[in-house]
Amino acid sequence: MRPHITRLIEQSLFEIRNTQSLHFPSDIPIVVERTRDRAHGDLASNIAMLLAKHAGLKPRDLARYIVENLPTSELVEKADIAGPGFINFFLSERANHRVIADIHVAGDQYGRSDAGAGIRILVEYVSTNPTGPLHVGHGRGAAYGAAVANLLETCGYQVEREYYVNDAGRQMDILALSVWLRYLELCGPPCPFPQKAYQGDYIRAIAAGLFEHYQDRFSAARSRLPEGIWQMDDLEDQLDVLIDNVITHLGDTDYRVIQRAAMDEILRDIREELESMNIRFDHWFSETSLFESGKVDNCISKLEQTGELYLEDGATWFRSSRYGDEKDRVVVRDNGQKTYFASDIAYHLDKYERGFNRVINVWGADHHGYITRVKAALQALGQDPDRLEILLVQFAVLYRGSTKVQMSTRSGNYVTLRDLCDEVGKDAARFFYVTRRSEQHLDFDLELAKSQSSDNPVYYIQYAHARICSVLDQLQTRRMEYLPERALENLSLLREPHELAIMRTLPRYPEVVNDAAESREPHQIAFYLRDLATEFHGYYNSQQFLIEDTCHREARIALIIAIRQVIRNGLAILGVSAPEQM
């Protein structure tokens, strides 16, 4: 509906330019908005106020010209001038009825558009290190990324969803070490366990699996560990020395077996958890594969050739400060190891080379310092950094009652996403995560989520859906007639305030979807659905649907079927189920 009004205004402005010889710029976008107040009609535009100065007219005078030159439309009842120069559009009854018919015809396609036709977008999200189960903080990025991907798809973009697996680097060594040490405990006498290794119980579980499979095959290396290692002061150094020793004494092959087993198990767990939340990926992209294919080395030599690298203190630095970064960054450490940043450059270049028009990353807010350097690298490689769009998700801070829950992956002291879903349910978790703007800090109170689980906003919306299903069941049970074609002919019988309000809310849905996708703000869908559900519940309590008068009844049924469809479609974008019974 909004695009229709925009076109009418465009045509009017065109007409005015030709006949009135008024001059004003044509590049000012025409904004048409839903009004907040019913007295202001259905839609309004402030265009006259924006153009008045250029045209040398008072806003209200220009508004009058615009209104006088509007082409007639069967969808518009009238256009008024109000306040300082707003043009208010009152839609015809016919316009609202047409929307109900549209929804019936389009079904689960209602709300889709071709705004992004032909545009390929990669959305990368979650991408946590496979060193432990997902925790509640990760859940937010997961729910948000999935919803953004769904939104874009709904608007016609060709979307691919990707999880970047950081399966290389020191963290993976610490993981292997942690598992091995727990494994030793199963083989023989207790063994010290470094504070900085991964403490979680899942490490013991993986170790137990290894022991079951391989018995004590990996235990001999224990006796070759230097005794003094347990007394080292620097705990980070201790880890590195331990890792070196384990690799040496265990041998590369056995070491890889342990590491692989640990990573596979953890990734399997992550994947399962995400799938149970209805979150899926087209690709799981391995960081290691970037090294194996030589892409990391390629990137480094490309940067080298263009003079973007230099040696200092034994390390290789990238001149990111040339591209707005506050300092240069290391890509190869003095020990010859490539940094995480090095593989990240290769990864992003690879994304670009796969031909996406747009590359979206959903990152935790703690990574914001990375944005500049990644864009710097892309620019240095001759790519357009603006194709990369980074969406930051602020932290979810967990509370139990009023006390903050401290979380650390290494200490194993954290609440997992699985715990959360078990407590509040997957639908509630997904909905809760996206009911806030992503750049808003999220206070997640577990006690509250638990104690109020039945008051959770998602149930309110799902309940509206289930109620409609229930009414339709009753319709069948009572063998009452409902002919969709005839129902759509009789929509003018719907004159109750609730009915009129709902008929004004339903056509907003495609507009909300469009706006939410463009601004990457799925919370707009959540708020819209709550509004719609509120209107339905009010309607339900004030009117009977299953009445004797056939025509009237059918019109009402047609309306609530349309509501049900929009609720379904909206919840689907958020990844929340729409149960027929609760």
Next chain:
RNA sequence: GCGCCUGUAGCUCAGGGGAUAGAGUGCUGGCCUCCGAAGCCAGAUGUCACAGGUUCAAAUCCUGUCAGGCGCGCCA
């Protein structure tokens, strides 16, 4: 110290140049012989952190101050 995010009702948050600033929750009081009461209806609540500025118009944009979160490694 520098950078990013945030400050709106008791609490959790929408609104992010436009008309009288809104929801949920909580509180008080009503509504089931009636299609599902996980619902509905009614009632009270604001220094939009503070101070300047920009303009026809500022909760919204700019500057500064205060407060909170996060980041600023040859970690990932």
